[in-house]
Amino acid sequence: MQLSDIVDILIVAIIIYNIIKHFRKTRAAQLLKGIAIIFGITYISEWLHLNVISFILENIMQMGFIALIIIFQPELRRGLEHMGRSKFGKWFSVEKEDVTDVAGEVCKAAENLAESHTGALVVFERETILDDLLTGGTVIGAKVTSELLENIFVPNTPLHDGAVIIRDDKIQKASCVLPLSANKDLSNELGTRHRAALGISEQADCVCLVVSEETGKISVMLNGNMMRNLSVNSLYKLLNKVLAPKDDVSTNVKKNIDHLKSQKRSRKKKDEKSEKQDKSKE
Known part of the structure; x- marks a missing residue:
């Protein structure tokens, strides 16, 4: 062979x-x-x-x-x-500090919503723009804050029934309808929010946060997988991890080239120094 x-x-x-x-x-x-x-x-x-x-x-x-x-x-x-999915870009087109701020605001809202047993569904876009998978929705275009998120999900308000879409560091849309998961093996205790979050995470590169109205538990869906009963601290660490910007390949290549050039210059200086020493001995 x-x-x-x-x-x-x-x-x-x-x-x-x-x-x-x-x-x-x-x-x-x-x-x-x-x-x-x-x-x-x-x-x-x-x-x-x-x-x-x-x-x-x-x-x-x-x-x-x-x-x-x-x-x-x-x-x-x-x-x-x-x-x-491009590995040359960033999952988030904002800086790491902005991602940390967004994660903090979302976690603060999730904690308050969980305590009051207010249902919520938040979707973070990564590489995939979700517009083709969304039905309906109202354009918001506002900076992510815990107060705005909590107000959106207040029961019986116009925007509470549906998903909030976060793009970069902005709330892009609210009250969006998502495709439901086609997985028939899901537990019957999972409601529409969980099934919708799983459904869109199966079809696109995104991170979904669900606060259960019945139990007040926090769940995260990623790549069709569900992590349930997360604490606020665990949620904060997870969001920072999965939403953090990645160094693109061009940046890494540039760093490597600069490193090689630096090594070449240092070798050249050593050679010149050794030549001078040899001449002085002569």
Whole structure:
């Protein structure tokens, strides 16, 4: 076996692993099982020379590619968005200090809302702009403050029923309707806010904060996963971690180039110094 064969096998294994990892907690997992069964039946029918069954299954599989694109459209979209998320930019287009301020204001509001058992749903955009996934909503465009967030979620007010969208350090929209999670294995005790937060975190690169109206518990959803019963301190640390700006690749490359130039200059100075010492000895 040549090195190229080993590399080929490793690449295929990595691709298959990531496909399974991506789809295993979605409704597509059951569909993939069905497709695997069809492949198995096709192979067995060809091995047993069951010509009619083989002919039918082969024709189904030929048309199946288009059907898969239609059936798996949400999952494919999410997967392609995940692949296309730029690692050259920042998750947040604001400075780290601003992220800390936003996290502090949101945590203060979450603490007060949890104490009063006031339901809330806050979504932080990261790489993906969420406009295509949102229904309705009122544009706010105001700086994030705990007082404004608490006022938005006061029961029976015009904007309380829906999600608040935070983009950078601004409350972009309020009263937005989010897509619900298609995961049928979710607990029945989870309400619409939790299902909506999971739904949009499954489809886009965002962080969702939910305050339960019934229990006053704080939860965070990220990449289709849910962290429940968070304390305010844990929430603050988590938000700072997942929303903090990242150094882009160009910055790191520039730092490395500057470092190499500095090393080159220092070596040149050492060489010049050693040459002068040699000449003085002569």
